Amino acid sequence: MKFSVTVTLKKDVLDPQGKVVGQTLKNMGVKNLNQIRQGKFFEIDLSEENSTKGKNQVKEMCEKLLANQIIEDFKIKITE
Amino acid sequence: MKFSVTVTLKKDVLDPQGKVVGQTLKNMGVKNLNQIRQGKFFEIDLSEENSTKGKNQVKEMCEKLLANQIIEDFKIKITE
Amino acid sequence: MVITKDQINSHGLKVEEYKKIKELLGREANLLELGIFSAMWNEHCSYKSSKIHLKKLPTKNEIVIQGPGENAGVIDIGDDDAIVFKIESHNHPSFIEPYQGAATGVGGILRDVFTMGARPIALMNSIHFGSPDIKITQNLLNGVVSGIGGYGNSVGIPTVGGETKFNSTYNENILVNAMAIGHANKNKIFYSKAKGINKQVVYVGSKTGRDGIHGATMASSEFDDKSDEKKPTVQVGDPFTEKLLLEACLELMKDNSIISIQDMGAAGLTSSSVEMASKGKLGIELNLNKIPCRERNMTPYEMMLSESQERMLIILDDEKEKEAKKIFQKWDLDFVVIGKTTDSNSLVLNYDNKIVADIPISALSDKAPMYDRKWNKSKISKKKIKIKDIKKIRIEDALIKILSSPNHSNKNWITNQYDQVVMCDTVQKSGGDSAVIRIHNKNKAIAISVDSSANYCKADPKTGGKQIVCENWRNLISVGAKPLAITNCLNFGNPEKTNVMGEFVECVEGIKEACEFLNFPVVSGNVSFYNETNSKSIFPTPVIGGIGLLDNLNNIMSIKTKNPGNLIIVIGKTIGHLNQSAFLKENFSICEGPPPEVNFVNEKNNGLAVLKLIKEKIALSVHDISSGGMLVSLSEMSISSGLGLKIYKPKKMASALEYFFGEDQGRYLIEISKNNLNRIEKFMKQNKIFFEVVAEVQNDIFEMEKIFSLKINDLHNFNNQWYNNYNATN
Amino acid sequence: MKSSVIVFPGSNCDRDVAVVLEKLQFKNSMIWHKETELPRSDLIVIPGGFSYGDYLRSGAVAAKSNILSEVIRAANKGALILGICNGFQILIECGLLKGALLRNSKLKFISKDILVKVLSNKNKFFNKYKDGEVLKLNIAHNEGNYFTDKKHLDELEDNNLIPLKYCDKKGNLNNECNPNGSINNIAGIFNKDKNILGMMPHPERMSDKFLTNEDGLGLFLSLMN
Numbered sequence A, B: 001m002k003f004s005v006t007v008t009l010k011k012d013v014l015d016p017q018g019k020v021v022g023q024t025l026k027n028m029g030v031k032n033l034n035q036i037r038q039g040k041f042f043e044i045d046l047s048e049e050n051s052t053k054g055k056n057q058v059k060e061m062c063e064k065l066l067a068n069q070i071i072e073d074f075k076i077k078i079t080e
Numbered sequence C: 001m002v003i004t005k006d007q008i009n010s011h012g013l014k015v016e017e018y019k020k021i022k023e024l025l026g027r028e029a030n031l032l033e034l035g036i037f038s039a040m041w042n043e044h045c046s047y048k049s050s051k052i053h054l055k056k057l058p059t060k061n062e063i064v065i066q067g068p069g070e071n072a073g074v075i076d077i078g079d080d081d082a083i084v085f086k087i088e089s090h091n092h093p094s095f096i097e098p099y100q101g102a103a104t105g106v107g108g109i110l111r112d113v114f115t116m117g118a119r120p121i122a123l124m125n126s127i128h129f130g131s132p133d134i135k136i137t138q139n140l141l142n143g144v145v146s147g148i149g150g151y152g153n154s155v156g157i158p159t160v161g162g163e164t165k166f167n168s169t170y171n172e173n174i175l176v177n178a179m180a181i182g183h184a185n186k187n188k189i190f191y192s193k194a195k196g197i198n199k200q201v202v203y204v205g206s207k208t209g210r211d212g213i214h215g216a217t218m219a220s221s222e223f224d225d226k227s228d229e230k231k232p233t234v235q236v237g238d239p240f241t242e243k244l245l246l247e248a249c250l251e252l253m254k255d256n257s258i259i260s261i262q263d264m265g266a267a268g269l270t271s272s273s274v275e276m277a278s279k280g281k282l283g284i285e286l287n288l289n290k291i292p293c294r295e296r297n298m299t300p301y302e303m304m305l306s307e308s309q310e311r312m313l314i315i316l317d318d319e320k321e322k323e324a325k326k327i328f329q330k331w332d333l334d335f336v337v338i339g340k341t342t343d344s345n346s347l348v349l350n351y352d353n354k355i356v357a358d359i360p361i362s363a364l365s366d367k368a369p370m371y372d373r374k375w376n377k378s379k380i381s382k383k384k385i386k387i388k389d390i391k392k393i394r395i396e397d398a399l400i401k402i403l404s405s406p407n408h409s410n411k412n413w414i415t416n417q418y419d420q421v422v423m424c425d426t427v428q429k430s431g432g433d434s435a436v437i438r439i440h441n442k443n444k445a446i447a448i449s450v451d452s453s454a455n456y457c458k459a460d461p462k463t464g465g466k467q468i469v470c471e472n473w474r475n476l477i478s479v480g481a482k483p484l485a486i487t488n489c490l491n492f493g494n495p496e497k498t499n500v501m502g503e504f505v506e507c508v509e510g511i512k513e514a515c516e517f518l519n520f521p522v523v524s525g526n527v528s529f530y531n532e533t534n535s536k537s538i539f540p541t542p543v544i545g546g547i548g549l550l551d552n553l554n555n556i557m558s559i560k561t562k563n564p565g566n567l568i569i570v571i572g573k574t575i576g577h578l579n580q581s582a583f584l585k586e587n588f589s590i591c592e593g594p595p596p597e598v599n600f601v602n603e604k605n606n607g608l609a610v611l612k613l614i615k616e617k618i619a620l621s622v623h624d625i626s627s628g629g630m631l632v633s634l635s636e637m638s639i640s641s642g643l644g645l646k647i648y649k650p651k652k653m654a655s656a657l658e659y660f661f662g663e664d665q666g667r668y669l670i671e672i673s674k675n676n677l678n679r680i681e682k683f684m685k686q687n688k689i690f691f692e693v694v695a696e697v698q699n700d701i702f703e704m705e706k707i708f709s710l711k712i713n714d715l716h717n718f719n720n721q722w723y724n725n726y727n728a729t730n
Numbered sequence D: 001m002k003s004s005v006i007v008f009p010g011s012n013c014d015r016d017v018a019v020v021l022e023k024l025q026f027k028n029s030m031i032w033h034k035e036t037e038l039p040r041s042d043l044i045v046i047p048g049g050f051s052y053g054d055y056l057r058s059g060a061v062a063a064k065s066n067i068l069s070e071v072i073r074a075a076n077k078g079a080l081i082l083g084i085c086n087g088f089q090i091l092i093e094c095g096l097l098k099g100a101l102l103r104n105s106k107l108k109f110i111s112k113d114i115l116v117k118v119l120s121n122k123n124k125f126f127n128k129y130k131d132g133e134v135l136k137l138n139i140a141h142n143e144g145n146y147f148t149d150k151k152h153l154d155e156l157e158d159n160n161l162i163p164l165k166y167c168d169k170k171g172n173l174n175n176e177c178n179p180n181g182s183i184n185n186i187a188g189i190f191n192k193d194k195n196i197l198g199m200m201p202h203p204e205r206m207s208d209k210f211l212t213n214e215d216g217l218g219l220f221l222s223l224m225n
């Protein structure tokens, strides 16, 4: 079973990458950009047929390693 | 209109980060992990009501800045 | 199966070359074998166009332990200490993917150095970009600089200097040359020569993926059906694994289990195994099923030609496997016995219990083609530019223009992205004439400088070749080091063109003459041909990386002026050669005529005199005069210390521009205290060296009596703006 | 004084710290991350470098290693813990210190000499310095942009838990002298009990007069007090 995980900085945490990328895009002429925030993306392939079990396992991975919950939120999706 | 973009390394391109993260997860006891690959994620908020136009604009951002097409692929989704 | 002409071409081989392959094999080659031949016979591995000329370079003297031919050169710096160093190009990959190209270039050169048993202690680089005005330059600059830093910083080796140049000749073909310097015990150097039959061949490091597989795979028919999937990919560097590999190798090298060791560089497994066997006059047999692969279903062709990074091949002595394996496991690295040495004198590859390739080693090495390519003597323009032929310009305006030009601007923007001090032995960072790195735990140090002068080499390849060696020698002397030996990276266009080949031959001749005269041997190097786009070749760009020795660190010298009231003298005669100067180029866009002449006798005399003055503590600061001439060098001294200068008006004001901006060779600026002037006069007379007093150190103001006056702060700003402004505008 | 320097795969300032400790006659041991036991140490140093390549988030993977649980145990017993650069990042990731170290605001690796002001010398780490003393130290990092929430920031400020801030020559704190965007110019922080210090600048790089200065040496000397 395959999962995709996105990890993003919490709203009130400064996002230096997004800020610089946003500024660069504006300099490149993108005038209608309101905001861009950058995060991480993971594709995870597990040997697990049960989607609830799999999702719980991925959740645990996020909590323990993939995301730093003090500053980051994560979202999990089943892709395959 | 809001978009989400995922940028991932092309298949066959070495993903040193994914490698280390995968190994760490295994060391932490995740036995059924087949693969994990790490990529980037962007949330983009544009002042644009037309979805085709918006998507094209985001595509251009990806091509010009957000993704390095020599080693990366990208996917765009409309989220709001 | 018969190899087609298309397959031959797509492997970069000529039809005649394939004929020779058939003769050597006594049969048709299969596709895997063709791939192996193409990898070994290409210019990069075989040096087929350059070999006969490189042979002319002086490569030996009393301090050379290992000259060209091994992974890196080795020199003796006394007390059992050896310095291992080499420079290498990664031009093409860096143009395609600047970050990864530059990063893997650094990784590759580091492996060349630590395979020989040396702990890397410093990194240097020479990077050449196209005109800053074209769009891609900024992107390339950013990518290359962060790639170099990203790799070196992470491995924990200080990047301590280099050079950065812009010239439209590199618009579509940038140069990225990386140099690594290591320290070893001179009795514990490791070589790539295999010894003994039936010894285990061990693969260590990262897994093999489809990285950078020869572009030829695309075109060769076998892959046509799945060509999308088999696209050759860019190599991605993993500095973390490199660090582990470095530590693991050095740990294994503490005992005597390694017979020979070779990194997998260009042409990966193929060239490493062939080189080890060929040097040992042995055969080698590999079982490809044992190769640690990153992807499923990799073919023997892919395994043999993959350029995945951070891998090594080791030939182990008997019964050492267990201990060795333990070390690599400790560092979480693959360690697999993949074959053995044999007495067959052939490279034999097994896959799925079948022999899939069987090639005599000599066919891949000694019998590879070698060419004495046709070449033309370069035409050297005699045209002299006279100062009266150009528009009037004020001295200070000309100076400011040069100081704030991309090529002469301060490089802090770059060097602030490199960790220059990790390992805590960096005595002098970049910004001076050479970097100085202490030998750990000792009171001695090495000096390192990297130099090139493409404009000079284009105008007159032979003189240019001489000049860079001399400039490098000067840069080493200026920090108080005795120049010992060099490495070189020869970046040229297409050698099949007679004028390019001519530039190459003449540059090499110039380098040779200078090295011979200065007893400054070449101990390693690299040739990069085919630097051209749309059949336009780059200017000939040989890059010299030199090493000098400070046997007593207390004699270290810098360009920083010390005290108001001191005098600045110039050693060496100033004639005022303006052709090919930064003055004409930056102010008038003129790039014509011959480069300044090089006089070996003066060069050597002047240099040795400077060294003596440094040792005797008479010289208080030293800076050689190079691109930009005397006034630019004077300002660099001032900017570096924050102290001003009162510069004396030249005797003949009519030729002030020539005097201050001429690029005559063999000159140094030296700060002395006034009361030593008599002593200096005597010393110079005895040694038949020309010198004159040109300035006096003072506070705050950089001025020439009655001509101009600038605040040091302003001078500093002129010199420090360009990079920030350039990179602020995305 | 007994010290231990923890070595992770990818650490690269381990030797640099050890050299200084040994120069000052600490009885130092290098501890490989796979070890499950830590020798009794008065001081534990987590050195700079790129543990695990800095992949995922710097310090995140190292924070999961065997030895870290031992470090945490020792910390709770009051041992002095010094995390420099990557070591600071690791202390944050394992929870011994609070907050986060984000990418530098200009997204570039920064390596240069900077100035920091000593804001609190009544503790084990800075007692050899004068209050308000300005030190020249070296930084070299990609992620040194310290961030924390308002509540914690107040706590840090109110309890003298910020011993080091980036400053200018005169000791002023402003944006221009903040190299990486750190909130309130923070260059280093303590835990509540001030036995754990995390700092981005490298004191070990400024402990040899011949190379630069000895502005960093005072920290190691303080620890001996």
Ligand SMILES: Nc1ncnc2c1ncn2[C@@H]1O[C@H](COP(=O)(O)OP(=O)(O)O)[C@@H](O)[C@H]1O
Pocket (backbone or CB within 6 Å): C125, C126, C127, C159, C160, C161, C162, C163, C164, C411, C414, C415, C429, C430, C431, C432, C433, C434, C435, C450, C451, C475, C626, C627
């Ligand atoms: N790419 C680079 N990396 C590191 N240091 C650099 C780089 N480019 C230039 N420098 C440093 O800037 C200084 C000036 O360079 P350059 O003008 O080429 O010196 P020189 O004329 O003495 O050879 C040198 O100290 C050099 O080490």
Ligand SMILES: [Mg+2]
Pocket (backbone or CB within 6 Å): C432, C433, C475, C624, C626
């Ligand atoms: Mg110089």
